[in-house]
Amino acid sequence: MGRPVVKSFGARSFLDGSDVYENDAQIRGQIEGNIELSDIRHSKSQYNMTIGPVYYGPDSTVVTAGYSVDWETPGAAICVFRAPRDMTVTRLQVHLTSLVLLGADDQFIVKVQSLAEDDAIDGPRGAYKQGTWTSGPFIVVTGATTTYGGTSVFSNSYPEGTYIRVFLEGNDAGGGTANKNRPQAEVIVTLTIEEDHAE
Amino acid sequence: MQNKLPIGQTAEATHVGGGGTGNDQLNKEALGGITHERKRPRYSIFAMAVNGPNFYSPAGVWDLLSGATTRRSQTTAHDAPYDFSGLTQVDLFVKVDGAAAVQEILSLSDVQDPENVTAEEVADNLTWAGATTSVVDGTKVKIESDDPDGSIEVVDAAGFGNAAWGFPHGTGATEPNRTSPGAGGSSFANGVGNSIEFEYEAREPIIFIGGQLFIGEVTSLSGGSPPDGATTIHVEKVEADSPFDVVTIDKHTHNHGPNKVGPDLDNKNILMQIPGSRSQFSNGERFRFRVVPNGDGYDVGTHGLRGVSAVLWFKALHR
Numbered sequence: 001m002g003r004p005v006v007k008s009f010g011a012r013s014f015l016d017g018s019d020v021y022e023n024d025a026q027i028r029g030q031i032e033g034n035i036e037l038s039d040i041r042h043s044k045s046q047y048n049m050t051i052g053p054v055y056y057g058p059d060s061t062v063v064t065a066g067y068s069v070d071w072e073t074p075g076a077a078i079c080v081f082r083a084p085r086d087m088t089v090t091r092l093q094v095h096l097t098s099l100v101l102l103g104a105d106d107q108f109i110v111k112v113q114s115l116a117e118d119d120a121i122d123g124p125r126g127a128y129k130q131g132t133w134t135s136g137p138f139i140v141v142t143g144a145t146t147t148y149g150g151t152s153v154f155s156n157s158y159p160e161g162t163y164i165r166v167f168l169e170g171n172d173a174g175g176g177t178a179n180k181n182r183p184q185a186e187v188i189v190t191l192t193i194e195e196d197h198a199e
Numbered sequence: 200m201q202n203k204l205p206i207g208q209t210a211e212a213t214h215v216g217g218g219g220t221g222n223d224q225l226n227k228e229a230l231g232g233i234t235h236e237r238k239r240p241r242y243s244i245f246a247m248a249v250n251g252p253n254f255y256s257p258a259g260v261w262d263l264l265s266g267a268t269t270r271r272s273q274t275t276a277h278d279a280p281y282d283f284s285g286l287t288q289v290d291l292f293v294k295v296d297g298a299a300a301v302q303e304i305l306s307l308s309d310v311q312d313p314e315n316v317t318a319e320e321v322a323d324n325l326t327w328a329g330a331t332t333s334v335v336d337g338t339k340v341k342i343e344s345d346d347p348d349g350s351i352e353v354v355d356a357a358g359f360g361n362a363a364w365g366f367p368h369g370t371g372a373t374e375p376n377r378t379s380p381g382a383g384g385s386s387f388a389n390g391v392g393n394s395i396e397f398e399y400e401a402r403e404p405i406i407f408i409g410g411q412l413f414i415g416e417v418t419s420l421s422g423g424s425p426p427d428g429a430t431t432i433h434v435e436k437v438e439a440d441s442p443f444d445v446v447t448i449d450k451h452t453h454n455h456g457p458n459k460v461g462p463d464l465d466n467k468n469i470l471m472q473i474p475g476s477r478s479q480f481s482n483g484e485r486f487r488f489r490v491v492p493n494g495d496g497y498d499v500g501t502h503g504l505r506g507v508s509a510v511l512w513f514k515a516l517h518r
Binding site (some may be wrong): 007045047049050051052055076077078079080081082084120122123124125126127128129131152163193195 | 505
């Protein structure tokens with residue numbers, strides 16, 4: 001008995017999985033089990049990661065209740081994570097609510113910074129308050145208004161294993177009050193992240 | 200290295216032998232025709248971030264400051280006792296209310312032990328007209344203008360004593376006026392109290408594929424004692440029809456000490472993996488994530504966790 005000549009293709013037609021058509025059986029399994037046909041044209045995920053609202057301002061390392069001390073708002077990371085897969089930060093958004101005590105001189109910068117896996121074998125050294133990290137997307141928040149929304153579009157790719165942090169710190173270019181940066185604000189930061197999926 | 204999530208395909212057109220006009224060739228062509236553009240992943244990935252600026256109670260360190268007050272003062276940065284052994288006197292130049300600097304001298308013959316000069320002895324012997332010198336917190340010395348709108352400026356000049364006392368230089372700094380964080384749930388100044396709690400109700404089937412918890416700092420007990428207590432991370436499923444039925448999917452306890460962790464073994468910059476993968480949630484079921492610091496003798500007034508954030512990744516399954 002001769003083999004049938006397949007004129008049309010469908011998972012349930014001729015791909016019957018018999019031992020005569022060994023390849024067919026495997027391919028049918030792939031088609032039925034793993035692949036869907038669709039008009040949706042994205043094999044990637046895009047999502048937002050929203051951090052906050054979180055208060056950014058002086059903490060007990062610079063201010064102690066009852067004491068008069070000279071202080072500046074210290075830099076601090078409001079979120080630290082390690083890229084579980086390759087990812088791209090495509091957008092950074094910053095919003096402040098009305099609960100802000102931000103002088104015109106007390107600007108601060110919201111930065112997305114990274115530390116390569118090879119440079120941090122022991123872990124994310126200095127992630128919370130210090131450390132020399134590579135700067136990526138950033139937004140300078142000024143104190144001109146009590147409510148501020150900023151959006152920046154970027155395309156910063158980070159390979160799997162890269163440490164990523166959202167770091168807030170005073171902006172010296174803003175002048176500061178008596179050369180001090182004393183921003184206080186309630187901050188909401190949103191990262192838009194894109195992940196390609198492998199075939 | 201697998202650094203991307205697969206979309207599910209494990210066979211490619213090139214895996215099919217092809218050739219001729221038989222099924223293989225047709226299959227090869229058919230598979231090849233399913234281009235990258237036409238593949239739909241059966242899922243998408245999304246993430247959520249959770250914050251807890253600190254675990255202090257009350258929020259304390261993150262209280263909103265109301266800014267300037269009318270009271271001006273300067274306080275020593277260093278605690279008594281002060282060591283002035285070998286000297287006969289120490290002095291300090293201070294401008295009160297913007298007037299010219301006035302030198303005051305602390306003669307060490309007036310103190311009981313020049314090696315251990317108390318805050319009281321400093322306060323009793325260093326006084327300026329128009330200002331009051333006092334002891335605060337038992338071991339610090341505070342110089343405060345008597346004028347509610349006045350100022351105190353410690354001049355960075357020939358004074359001997361300030362290296363030991365550590366008064367800030369320059370004009371009297373604004374003393375922050377700490378305001379009550381209030382009790383309202385919407386007040387960010389409350390932080391999250393003693394724990395992070397996050398709950399998400401699935402609107403389509405989701406899988407928790409893992410996350411990370413970052414702890415900026417585990418603050419130690421005063422006196423340098425090793426931190427005690429522990430923080431427990433709970434990953435839970437709350438049943439759709441019975442909100443009191445909670446299944447523990449994963450639980451991890453992180454001890455604060457005595458063995459310190461982090462890149463520099465100083466209990467700072469700690470990044471912890473939160474495993475997932477077994478936790479599937481169908482419609483209506485709720486994913487719950489709790490981070491609870493606890494432990495015998497855990498004094499939330501003096502130590503705890505700071506700068507805590509978590510990022511949680513989910514896979515949403517599409518039809």
